[in-house]
Amino acid sequence: MSIDNKTAMQRIVMAVDLDYFFAQLEEIRRPELKQRPVVVCVFSGRTETSGAVSTANYVARRLGVKSGIPIVLAKKVLAGHPESVFLPVDHPHYDTVSERIMQILSSISPQFEQVSIDEAFLDVSSTVRGKFDAATEIAQKLKAEIIQEEKLTCSIGIGPNKLIAKMAADHGKPNGLFVVPPENVGSFLNDQPLSKLIGIGTKTEKKMEDLGIKTIHDLSKFDTDVLAREFGKNLGPHFKRIAKGIDDDPVITRQVEQIGRIITLKNDASSFSFEDEMIPLYLDIADRLSAQKLKAKVMGIIVITSQLKIKNRANTLDIPTDSVDIISKTANCLFQQFFKNDENLQEGKIRRAGVKVSGLERYGEIDEKERGKSEAQIRTLTDFLQTDGSF
Ligand code: DCP
Ligand code: CA
Ligand code: CA
Numbered sequence: 001m002s003i004d005n006k007t008a009m010q011r012i013v014m015a016v017d018l019d020y021f022f023a024q025l026e027e028i029r030r031p032e033l034k035q036r037p038v039v040v041c042v043f044s045g046r047t048e049t050s051g052a053v054s055t056a057n058y059v060a061r062r063l064g065v066k067s068g069i070p071i072v073l074a075k076k077v078l079a080g081h082p083e084s085v086f087l088p089v090d091h092p093h094y095d096t097v098s099e100r101i102m103q104i105l106s107s108i109s110p111q112f113e114q115v116s117i118d119e120a121f122l123d124v125s126s127t128v129r130g131k132f133d134a135a136t137e138i139a140q141k142l143k144a145e146i147i148q149e150e151k152l153t154c155s156i157g158i159g160p161n162k163l164i165a166k167m168a169a170d171h172g173k174p175n176g177l178f179v180v181p182p183e184n185v186g187s188f189l190n191d192q193p194l195s196k197l198i199g200i201g202t203k204t205e206k207k208m209e210d211l212g213i214k215t216i217h218d219l220s221k222f223d224t225d226v227l228a229r230e231f232g233k234n235l236g237p238h239f240k241r242i243a244k245g246i247d248d249d250p251v252i253t254r255q256v257e258q259i260g261r262i263i264t265l266k267n268d269a270s271s272f273s274f275e276d277e278m279i280p281l282y283l284d285i286a287d288r289l290s291a292q293k294l295k296a297k298v299m300g301i302i303v304i305t306s307q308l309k310i311k312n313r314a315n316t317l318d319i320p321t322d323s324v325d326i327i328s329k330t331a332n333c334l335f336q337q338f339f340k341n342d343e344n345l346q347e348g349k350i351r352r353a354g355v356k357v358s359g360l361e362r363y364g365e366i367d368e369k370e371r372g373k374s375e376a377q378i379r380t381l382t383d384f385l386q387t388d389g390s391f
Contacts, residue, residue, distance in 0.1 A: 262354025295320035297359030
C-alpha cells in the first residue's frame with residue numbers, strides 16, 4: 001500500500017464514555033445499592049445538606065435527579081423514596097479506577113486522547129485500515145474487557161470524526177455501542193434536536209431558536225453571513241460546519257510520561273519479604289510497555305509506610321527496556337537497598353509498595369528522528385514491518 005493510499009484512508013474515531021461513572025463505581029462496591037436511587041454528592045460542608053449532586057444512577061435519574069442540582073433539591077425529589085442513598089464523592093477511588101481503564105483504552109491504539117476522568121477518544125483508522133466493521137468488533141471487545149476487569153459498563157460511539165463519535169456515544173447511552181459510518185452522518189444528525197449538537201449550549205440554542213433555527217438540519221442550511229453576524233465570524237460558520245457533521249479536530253496523542261502500579265501488601269513489611277507479591281506488577285508493567293510500543297530508561301520503586309509517608313527510589317539504565325527480567329531485577333535490587341538502610345524504617349513498616357517506570361521512548365523513535373520522517377510516515381513504516389516482518 002502506498003503512502004498516498006494511506007493518507008486517503010477513511011478516518012475512524014471511537015469515543016468511549018463510562019456510564020454514570022461515580023455512581024456506578026459506588027454500586028460496584030456495594031451491589032445491594034443497584035436497585036435503589038444512588039446520589040453521589042459534593043458536600044460543601046456548610047450545613048449537612050449544602051452542596052451539589054455530582055452524579056446519580058439511572059434509578060435516581062428516572063425520578064428526576066441530575067448532575068449539578070442542589071443536594072437539598074435531590075432530597076426533595078426523592079422524599080418518597082426512603083431507600084435512596086446519598087454518598088460523598090470518593091475521588092481517590094474514582095481516579096484509581098479511571099487510570100486502570102485509561103490503560104486498557106490506550107493499549108488499543110497509540111492515538112489516544114483522554115478528555116476527562118471517564119472519557120477518551122481513540123483514532124483507530126490505521127489499526128482497522130479504515131474499516132467500520134473491524135472498528136465495531138474492537139469496540140465490542142473493549143466493552144467486554146472493561147466489564148471483565150472492572151465490572152463497569154460504558155458507551156462507545158464510532159464515527160468519521162470526534163464530533164460524530166461523541167454524539168454516537170451519547171446516543172447509545174447507557175451501555176451502548178452506536179456506529180455512524182460517513183454515509184449515515186446526515187440522517188443521524190437530522191434526526192436529533194439542536195440541543196444534542198456538541199458545542200451548542202443552552203444560551204446559543206435559545207438565540208438560534210429566536211432566529212428560527214429549530215433543528216440541526218435547519219442550522220446546516222442557514223445563511224452563513226447571518227450566522228457570522230449573530231455569533232461572530234469564526235463561531236457562526238463553525239456552528240454551520242458542525243451541523244453538517246464536519247470536524248477535522250485531530251485526536252491528540254499526549255506522550256505518557258510514566259507507567260506505574262502500586263499494591264497494598266498482604267502484611268506490613270520491615271524487610272523485602274514481598275518479592276512474590278511484586279511479580280504480577282512487573283509482568284503488568286512489561287505488558288503495558290510493549291502494548292504501547294514503549295521502552296523505559298528509568299526504573300523506580302515507591303513505598304508507602306504505615307504512617308502514610310511516601311518514598312521513591314530510582315535507577316537509570318544505560319539502555320531503555322521493556323524486558324520483565326530487567327524490570328524485576330532492577331526493582332528487586334532497589335527494594336533490597338531500601339531495606340538495608342535503617343533510616344528508611346524509622347517511620348514505620350511498609351504498607352504499600354509499587355513500581356513505576358519513566359523516561360519512555362517509542363521504538364525506533366531515534367532512527368526515525370534521524371531520518372527526519374514525519375509521524376505519519378513512521379506509522380506507515382511500522383505498519384509495513386508488522387505485516388511483512390521486514391523492510
Ligand atoms: N461530574 C460532576 N459534576 C457534573 C458532571 C459530572 O461531578 N456536573 C462527575 C460525576 C460523573 C463524572 O464526572 O460521574 C463523569 O461525568 P459525565 O458527564 O460523563 O456523567 P456520568 O458518567 O455520571 O453519566 P453518563 O452516563 O450520562 O455519562
Ligand atoms: Ca460518563
Ligand atoms: Ca464524560
